[in-house]
Amino acid sequence: MKLILFRGSSFLAIAVMATLAHAAHLCGQLGQECLVDGSFTTATAGGQTSNSPWVLTINKPDGVGTSAQFQGGFANAENGSGGAGDGGNGVWFKSFEGQQSGNTAEPKAFAIVVQTAVVPTAGDYLLSFVAGREANFMASNFFTSLGSSGTGGSTSVDLLTAPMILGNIGGGASPALGGNPFSLKLTGVSAGDTISVVGGMVNGMDSTIPGGQSAFLDKFSLTRVPEPTSLALVGMSLVGLLNMRRR
Numbered sequence: 001m002k003l004i005l006f007r008g009s010s011f012l013a014i015a016v017m018a019t020l021a022h023a024a025h026l027c028g029q030l031g032q033e034c035l036v037d038g039s040f041t042t043a044t045a046g047g048q049t050s051n052s053p054w055v056l057t058i059n060k061p062d063g064v065g066t067s068a069q070f071q072g073g074f075a076n077a078e079n080g081s082g083g084a085g086d087g088g089n090g091v092w093f094k095s096f097e098g099q100q101s102g103n104t105a106e107p108k109a110f111a112i113v114v115q116t117a118v119v120p121t122a123g124d125y126l127l128s129f130v131a132g133r134e135a136n137f138m139a140s141n142f143f144t145s146l147g148s149s150g151t152g153g154s155t156s157v158d159l160l161t162a163p164m165i166l167g168n169i170g171g172g173a174s175p176a177l178g179g180n181p182f183s184l185k186l187t188g189v190s191a192g193d194t195i196s197v198v199g200g201m202v203n204g205m206d207s208t209i210p211g212g213q214s215a216f217l218d219k220f221s222l223t224r225v226p227e228p229t230s231l232a233l234v235g236m237s238l239v240g241l242l243n244m245r246r247r
Contacts, residue, residue: 027120030121038220039077057111058110061108068111068201075216093111093204093217095137095139109205110201114197119191119192121224124187126222127197129181140203141203148195155184185225
């Protein structure tokens, strides 16, 4: 598998490799969900226990406050531009826990959430998810990546630069309430490959500017989708049927 690594992410590589050592979830049929609990409904709110194959790795920059946690309420895709949710929690990333009040002697915040799935069927796989970010959220990287251990390669989205409606993710009148929908796709994945879904924050730090400094990820869904050639064949078949009916 080709991992997409970011600046200051040696800890990220270690965390991902440790997660890959866990048993991966198995999926297969066209349209079948490959992830377990993509909306974190079984996760323990306020902590790092997912109660599912998700693994959330965090640090405590000041020795007390955690860099991320599963959180209900504001940190999930319940409504708004992120679409309707199904309850539960999201992953709340707290960049403000790093180097608080400009204290450069304190570590920066790091957090990563990972789940892997073994796919017994070759094809194209689509990941959809929801992300939210406040304007004062500061980090070297905030991202989601999708990678295959075999022929599918890897892809990612930089959630610091991607077009996104920003706002107070906890505010009822926020333009970004519920987050923003995103998707990533792998093509030509081989049967038996392990697909890894990774979301994370690297080098989060306190912006020292008043206002929201949070971000979240939620509502992950990974499914096998029809390949473009298959869709083209279906389209040709439909055209053929229409022509036959006109004769």
